[in-house]
Amino acid sequence: MRLINTSSLEFEEFHGDAVPPYAILSHTWVEGEEISFREFIDPNLSTTTKSGFHKIKGACKIARQDGIDWIWIDTNCIDKASSAELTEAINSMYNWYKGSEVCYAYLSDVTDFPLRDGEDGPYDLNSQFRQSKWFLRGWTLQELIAPRRLVFYSSSWAKIGDRSDLASDISAVTGIETRLLRGVADIHAVSIAKKMSWAARRETTRVEDIAYCLLGLFDVNMPLLYGEGTKAFTRLQEEIIKTSNDHTVFCWSRTSVPADWTSMLAPSPAVFRDAGDYVPIDAWEIPMPHSMTNLGLSIYLPIVYTLTQMFVMLDAGLLGGRADMRACIAMERTNPRRSGSNILDRSSVFMGPTMLSKEATDTRERYNLFIRSRHVPQPESPLRPCGPRISKHGILLFVDPTATRLLSTGKRGAPLGSVGYDIETHPHGIFNEKTAVLWLPAFDGGSSLITSGLVRIRFKSPQETDLYLFLAVILTISGREAWYCGLYSADEFWFIEREIKERINEEVAPDEEMVMINGYLRTVAWEHGRKQLTDHTQDESLFVSIGGTMTRNPKTDIRAAMLSGKCESPYSFPMSAIDIGGVVDETDDDDSAEDEEFEDWDSSNEDEDSDESAGEKTNGSRRWDVNSSGESSQTLSSTSSWSKTSPPPKLPAS
Structure with missing residues (x-):
């Protein structure tokens, strides 16, 4: 370790336990003004007039006043012409700052502060201190944390204060906890993500240095390869996870x-x-x-x-x-x-x-x-379907391993694969396969108080019966929203196929099957008269449950939904535990809220008897009760299902 004598300004090298007590300088570099190792051992007039030379002399003066005979300064104590010496210095720098008696943080862009309480009192902290570029440089992060004692000085070497005294202000700027700044907390107990967040807003002149300046903070070592660019940060993480x-x-x-x-x-x-x-x-x-x-x-x-x-x-x-x-x-x-x-x-x-x-x-x-680590692009279709205008409502479709109709075992030790199936939707293009999120179309306005999406899981095996998953949100006149789900096997829509044949025989152009099923299920959802957060197929081979919200953004409402092979699963119904915000959205489950009766599609029942209970027929249409559940958490009813033996339901007009 090469140190400067604070009195004679001469170099001397020390090794191991022979290193004497020393001070150390932390500062930001000024382009063209810093003094290199070669310039310091052979100074000339241009060298001694640089601001960097006066900075070195100022630091030595403060160290002498503190009774310290030696000081280390990064600009001139490292011979950067030697790559071996530079590598050793950067890998040792954190420990050098940690082993110093005191570290002087010189803030060149902070002028003297007016005194708060007399001449010997601390300086009044104004925006100059908090906005100093010293807090934005990559190398100064370890220089802030590592030293046992850190003292801040202004551009004229006037003392601003100790790190422990300024901990609250420093924490507000850097995000580092005050306990750590005061030396109470252990740096090794801090998570990797937290340490990385401290460096997130910091910059370095060289791209590689944003990784090299963090070596000591994570207690790792690695060789320096200037010219590798952003790969340096990848190498740093690889060393960390070792x-x-x-x-x-x-x-x-x-x-x-x-x-x-x-x-x-x-x-x-x-x-x-x-x-x-x-x-x-x-x-x-x-x-x-x-x-x-x-x-x-x-x-x-x-x-x-x-x-x-x-x-x-x-x-x-x-x-x-x-x-x-x-x-x-x-x-x-x-x-x-x-x-x-x-x-x-x-x-x-x-x-x-x-x-x-x-x-x-x-x-x-x-x-x-x-x-x-490297992306291998997959060929994409040149045709990009244009879907409908999407609303804020989305459903992320999870699948429980018990859903054997959807998941299949892969090779030993590998995750489950999906059984062979394609996904179709109505309206077209509302399901994103990369995210497994079904986005419901936007409300059309006017009398359209329901938005819905229909998913068809079309199995490639002829032995498997296709599945239909219907998801909807009903918007009430008062602005409340209620979620609804339905899960069906394709053979439950036998009457749709019959209707199509009848319309063909009558030489009437029929709608597409998905359009007819979606229209019918929208009617079923409305006439059900209440929210429905769980459902299952008739043979109870598959269950669906809508859970809590997964977003905090008020502009989006993405819910979690689970497809499971059994009613009793590790999750509660509805699946309230799945929630990105940490707080379950209980909008749909507030039992303490007053029961509300909502108007139907065209508000024709506004003047009807107010004593009529929610869900009862009024002029042939149901009222919506957002606070009632179509099913209990453990018992899944089949109120929205029908059998082939029952009379065929009335379909919407084509």
Whole structure:
């Protein structure tokens, strides 16, 4: 370690335990004004007139006043012409700052403050201190945290205050907890995502330095390869996961990330900006190794299935969040046939982690997954269907492993694949296979108080009967919304096929089958007279349940829905545990709210008897009660189902 004598300004090298007590300088570099190692040992007039030379002299003066004979300064104590010395210095820098007696943080853009309480009192903190560029540089992050004692100085070397005294102000700027700034908390107990969030808004001159400046913070070492660009940050994360089981390293959001970035590793610290609240949970309860391979990240994780894709569940949650919630990352199957392959891509559609209930999967069942680091594009159809105008309402369709009609076993040790089926919708184009979200069309206005979407699961096997999933939202005159779901086998619509044949015989052009089924189910939903959050097929081979909201954004209302092979499942009905916001949306389940009776389609019953109960017929139409459930949480009725032996229902006019 090369140190400067604070009196003679001469260099001397020390090794191991022979290193004397020393001070250290933290500052921001000024282009063209800093003094290099060569310039300092052979100064000339142009060298001594630079602001960097006066900064060195000022730091030495403060150190002498503190009774310290030696000081280390990064600009001139490292011979940057030697790549070996530069690598050693950068890998050792965190420990050098930690081992110093005191660190002087020189804020060149902060002028002297007016005194608050007398000449010896602390400086009044105004916007200059909080807005100093010192808080925005990458290298100064470790220089803020590592030293045992840190003192801030203005541009004229007037003392601003100690780190512990200014902890509240520093915390407001950096997001670092005051306990850590005061030396009370342990840096090793901080999650990876939290540390990365501290660096998210910081910048470095060289692209590679945004990774190299974090080596000490994560207690890792690696060689420096200037010229590798953003790969340096990938290498940093690979070194981190070699010694850590903290899954929060994967809890970043796709902010300004290219669509073809499919790796579980982040492209830069900037994507961790909003990840500071993620913490490891049960990281060592059932520890499983993970590592980087030629295929990408190899990791053992539980899986939550959706109708077309899946989520992987991390050993991570939210600080202060519900204990049963886990951070989950959306994945895309690399096989377009949705077979049971263990090679996946991180979804390019979902922005960040989704909080799902731990009960949504059996965490004892972990699969060895390979999440690719490089995107291999799949051929897409040149025809891009144009769907209807979409509303704010969406349903993310999860599939429980018990739903054997939809999921099939893959090769040993691989996740479940989907059985062979295609997905059709009415209206066309409202289902996104990459997200497994069904987006309901926007309300048309006027008398259209219901929006709905119909999904047909068309099995490729002739032995399987197709399934229809109907989802709707009814909008009342008073602005309340009620959700409705229905699940049917194709053979339950025998009368639709008969109607089509009759219209053909009458030489009347019939509507498409999906259009007729959708129109009929809209009528069924309205006449049901109440919300319906659960349903099942007639043979009870498949169940559906609508759960709580998954978004905090008031402009969108994405609900979770579960398709399950059994009524009694690990989830509550409705599936309220699945909720990204951590707080279940109880709009549909508020039993304490007063019962409300709502007008029908054309408001023709506004003047009817107010004593008439919700759900009763009034002038041939039902009233909607948003506070009643069509089914209890454990008993699924079949009020909206019919049998082939019953009289055929009346179909809407073509």
